Amino acid sequence: MASVTLDAVRKVYPGGTEAVTPTTLTIRDGEFLVLVGPSGCGKSTLLRMIAGLEDITEGELRIGDRIVNDVDPADRDIAMVFQNYALYPHMTVRRNIGYGLRNRGASAGEIARKVDEAAAMLNLRDYLDRKPSQLSGGQRQRIAMGRAIVRDPALFLFDEPLSNLDAKLRGQMRIEIRALQRRLGTTSIYVTHDQVEAMTMADRIVVLNGGRVEQVGTPAEIYHAPASTFVASFMGAPPMNLLTGRFESGAIRLDHGPALRAAPGGRSGPITIGIRPEDVRLGEGDHVFDVDLVEELGAHRLLHGRLGDQHFTAHVLKDMPVREGRQPIALPDAALALFDAQSGQRL
Amino acid sequence: MKRAAFDQKWFPVLLLLPQLSIICLFFYWPAWQALRSSFYLEDPFGFGSTFVGFENYLRLFRSGEYMQTAWFTLVFSLSVTFLSLAIALLLAVKADGVLRGAKTYRTLLMWVYAVAPPVAGFLALILFNQRWGPLTEFFRAFGWDFRIRLDYFDTAFAMIAVSVWKQIPVNFIFFLSGLQSIPKAVREAALIDNRSAVSRFWTVTFPLLAPTGFFLLIINITYSLFDTFGTIDTILRNNPGDQPITLTYQVYLDGFRGQDIGGSSAQSVVLMVVVLALTIVQFRMVERRIHYT
Secondary structure (H helix, E strand, O other): OEEEEEEEEEEEEEOEEEEEEEEEEEOOOEEEEEEEOOOOOHOOOOOOOHHHOOOOOOEEEEEEOEEOOOOOOOOOOHHHHOOOOOOOOHHHHHHHHHHHHHHOOOOHHHHHHHHHHHHHHOOOOOOOOOOHHHOOOHHHHHHHHHHHHOOOOOEEEOOOOOOOOOOHHHHHHHHHHHHHHHHHHEEEEEEEEOOHHHHHHHOOEEEOOEEEEEEEEHHHHHOOOOEEEHHHHOOOOOOOOOEEEEEEEOOOEEEEOOOEOOOOOHOEEOOOOOOHHHOOEEEEEEEEEEEEEEEOOOOOEEEEEEEEEEEEEEEEEOOOOOOEEEEEEEEOOOEEEEEEOOOOOOO | OOOOOOOOOHHHHHHHHHHHHHHHHHHHHHHHHHHHHHHHEEOOHHHHHHHOOOHHHHHHHHOOHHHHHHHHHHHHHHHHHHHHHHHHHHHHHHHHHHHHOHHHHHHHHHHHHOHHHHHHHHHHHHHHOOOOOHHHHHHHHOOOOOOOOOOOOHHHHHHHHHHHHHHHHHHHHHHHHHHOOOHHHHHHHHHHHHOOHHHHHHHHHHHHHHHHHHHHHHHHHHHHHOOOOOHHOOOOOOOOOOOOOOOOOOOOOHHHHHHHHHHHHHHHHHHHHHHHHHHHHHHHHHHHOOOOO
16 A cells, blocks of 8 residues: 655657646545546546556656656556456466466465455456456456456556446446445556546546646535636536626626626626536526426436527426426526636636 | 358359369369379389389388488478577567557568569578678688588578578568557556566467467468478579488479379378378367467
8 A cells, every 4th residue: 555646747758749747646545546537638648657658758756655767567566457458368367367466476375365365356256267258348347456456556557447338337347446445445546537437436536638637636626616617517417507707897797697796806807607507596586598408317307508698507306397498597606616717717 | 140041052152163173173183193193103204104002102211312301301391480480579579669550661571571482592592602602701700611502411501591581571570460469458467467578478478479370380381391492492403412302392303303203292192191280280289279369
């Protein structure tokens, strides 16, 4: 078990593209940290630098107290689970799981005992003598997990491990991985582009965009207090409504709409106003929401339409009567998030 | 899977006919002719033949010359196959590290394959020329008085060297594409699981390369037995004397130069049996241990 420290770690590819801008981050001992962002945001590169599969251009990486910039992947005391499982196709499940131990000089008895333990933990006991190609996607994912946990490393690295599974299995494996990590208490870094995975699994989330950290925080912080319009629109399904508005004569006002609330400290100029779809109140207030589509989702419904001339989505529980067409809606002051119209940063 | 079926019985036969007729005309019929004439003593001038039973075969195995040729063929084939595979694999592994996807290099490295065997033999005669061959001079610097076509060992060395050289490119290309088809993530997983590059090669890379290797093994044995004929013939300048020759060359010598059709046919049949046995052994013993993905 160990903490991981990134000190101004930067990655520039030979072509000159800067995949990761200087990033400083500490992953606490035993923490489950999720790196999330759209494709090309640098999350995988960051993970691969920690694994030692990519060189670090600048900065310092520490696992525990040890600087590991120039340490071989095999000597970093890490284990990694890959997106395509990366199992050794010619080895049986037993040999796949035991391979790392064998190369570290463990005795045959020790390997057998640890492989059996890991197999029991992952319900793989009956498949130990099969080849990976004879097993299903979920089982292969478990073998990859077994290969990681059997070595009892200081750090688990996950590179989108669930993206090749179907939705149902994904939900199930999500819970399994999280429960396993809780039980073992191993520090973990998990890369995903799926914000649901990030929200449900993480102790803390790092939202990345264009090789830069947008925000670090617990899932609740990220969701309720997004640091930028990017985070607000990336996290949450449906995403936060972002409306253009302005400071005007001491109040915040939607474009072509009534005043929302008093502006802090006599500012003026354009502004972006954010509100989560579930925070709006239907059937009251002085805004007019023109609903043109109701999406039925069982436990709740999503209403899509226009507020003034801007796209807007509202989330209402199943007991609430809904209809299409123009209706009053309230945007409670406390639920509003204000962002700079240019930089997108929270005010 | 959906099964397509033909209504008429003769239609699939019609589709197979071109292939079948080629095989029959160019393989089964000559093979049958060879088998038949191996039991006869043919008159060199075409005035009939006499049935002699197994006499042609017995003559072969009693002949010290034939057994020596067989022995040399074994050494030659094993050396050529092993060296051309091993060197090509080594080059491919080294190249794989640096030229992922660089097609120009691959094409350049492929060129040697386009050299015809007799041309390869001719190049050998130049390189190993006794008076002014650059390799002869190179060996002389180390005190090796290299005498091609005069010294049995030196001639064998030149034959093996040229045959290996000519076969390396094709092996290299196959090995390289085999290496590049191993998933990147599998190699990376091994990088994390195993710190020793040598051990990684033998436990992960090599087994995953085995299907390619097995295919090349068969190709290379066939090459060393048969396709090296042109190279050998050019080096010997049609005049073997007491220099080393392979079984295939012996078939040619006895059949076309010695006009001993019966003996030559018997040798062909022996070669066919050897190749057949080799192929069976390979598929039974080696292929079972190979993992195809």
